[in-house]
Amino acid sequence: MTRIGVVVFPGSNCDRDTLRGIELAGAEAVALWHEQTTLDGCAAIIVPGGFAYGDYLRAGVIARFSPVMRSVAAFAAEGGLVLGICNGFQVIAEAGLVPGALLRNRGLRFLGRDVRIAAERLDTPFTHLAGPRRPLRMPIAHGEGCYFADDATLDALERDGQVLFRYVDAAGARAREFGEPGDDANPNGSLRAVAGVLNAAGNVAGLMPHPERASEAVLGSDDGFGIVRSLVESARAAEHDRARPLVGAAS
Amino acid sequence: MSVFRFAVNVLPKRGILDPQGKAVEGSLGHLGIEGVSAVRVGRRVELTVDAADEAAARAVAERLAAELLANPLIEAHAVERLAEAEG
Numbered sequence: 628m629t630r631i632g633v634v635v636f637p638g639s640n641c642d643r644d645t646l647r648g649i650e651l652a653g654a655e656a657v658a659l660w661h662e663q664t665t666l667d668g669c670a671a672i673i674v675p676g677g678f679a680y681g682d683y684l685r686a687g688v689i690a691r692f693s694p695v696m697r698s699v700a701a702f703a704a705e706g707g708l709v710l711g712i713c714n715g716f717q718v719i720a721e722a723g724l725v726p727g728a729l730l731r732n733r734g735l736r737f738l739g740r741d742v743r744i745a746a747e748r749l750d751t752p753f754t755h756l757a758g759p760r761r762p763l764r765m766p767i768a769h770g771e772g773c774y775f776a777d778d779a780t781l782d783a784l785e786r787d788g789q790v791l792f793r794y795v796d797a798a799g800a801r802a803r804e805f806g807e808p809g810d811d812a813n814p815n816g817s818l819r820a821v822a823g824v825l826n827a828a829g830n831v832a833g834l835m836p837h838p839e840r841a842s843e844a845v846l847g848s849d850d851g852f853g854i855v856r857s858l859v860e861s862a863r864a865a866e867h868d869r870a871r872p873l874v875g876a877a878s
Numbered sequence: 879m880s881v882f883r884f885a886v887n888v889l890p891k892r893g894i895l896d897p898q899g900k901a902v903e904g905s906l907g908h909l910g911i912e913g914v915s916a917v918r919v920g921r922r923v924e925l926t927v928d929a930a931d932e933a934a935a936r937a938v939a940e941r942l943a944a945e946l947l948a949n950p951l952i953e954a955h956a957v958e959r960l961a962e963a964e965g
Contacts, residue, residue, distance in 0.1 A: 684946070684947070685949060688946065688949070692946075721949065727951070728949055728951045728952045730894075730895055730897075730952065731897050731898060732897070733895065733897050734897075735897050735898070735901055773895065773897075775894070775895065775951075775952060776951070816895075816897075
């Protein structure tokens with residue numbers, strides 16, 4: 628059975644939800660302790676949410692230097708599939724595996740509530756089973772989720788198809804910028820309403836909202852399950868055919 | 879080997895959103911203070927380095943600042959030599 632690894636740091640708190648989501652999608656979920664250097668034969672890695680190492684200094688930065696993350700970075704460099712969720716997104720951004728940085732929420736408050744996002748692309752290893760494009764309702768729980776990159780980088784990300792998710796309103800329209808009327812759909816003030824991004828090679832993605840916490844109807848929403856399932860099926864396919872090219876960013 | 883004491887000052891880069899700075903600035907009115915603007919909030923880290931000389935010690939502090947204490951995408955840093963080598 629395909630194995631999907633979930634990194635566990637001291638302070639991770641969504642690791643069990645993530646392990647459960649992977650099992651629901653029909654793969655073997657494997658917890659990877661932060662001090663280990665091997666990835667135990669996993670075909671994809673999820674860096675889950677939480678407060679790794681207490682979020683000291685900057686969210687995600689201490690975790691970046693952990694032994695397991697060095698292996699995850701090497702795995703990603705070889706084309707391995709890596710998904711960072713919430714704090715996991717902060718970790719992989721600090722590690723430079725995806726572009727940009729996550730700043731303090733513009734409203735300064737920690738936010739724990741449902742938001743809506745839409746996939747900008749449905750042809751990636753993380754979203755190919757998440758269609759058709761529609762608002763996906765899932766929770767956020769973060770204090771530092773304001774996506775930031777400079778204008779030139781944002782332009783390049785949009786041009787190259789690396790904006791993977793955006794915050795949208797209930798009707799599916801792109802959320803307004805912070806401070807504009809109706810900016811409520813953009814909870815943290817992320818620039819250009821970016822909720823998730825893809826690396827240039829198309830094999831590493833991060834997002835602030837929690838698809839794994841919206842993967843069963845009993846949780847209030849299963850809108851996130853398509854993302855979990857996309858990753859699991861992509862990992863399965865990659866494992867069965869290592870030569871299969873990953874769906875890359877649009878050129 | 880000698881010990882050298884440094885402070886690393888980290889601030890949001892110019893033009894980077896600084897909601898903490900804005901919040902501090904916004905609170906000044908409540909204190910009845912006027913004429914203060916461009917408040918920015920950062921962090922200061924003090925540390926002691928054991929090294930052969932000051933240049934070597936400063937190089938260590940610089941590397942630490944650039945690779946760990948500041949995120950170069952969003953923060954600028956400055957290393958400052960402190961007079962006393964306190965523990």
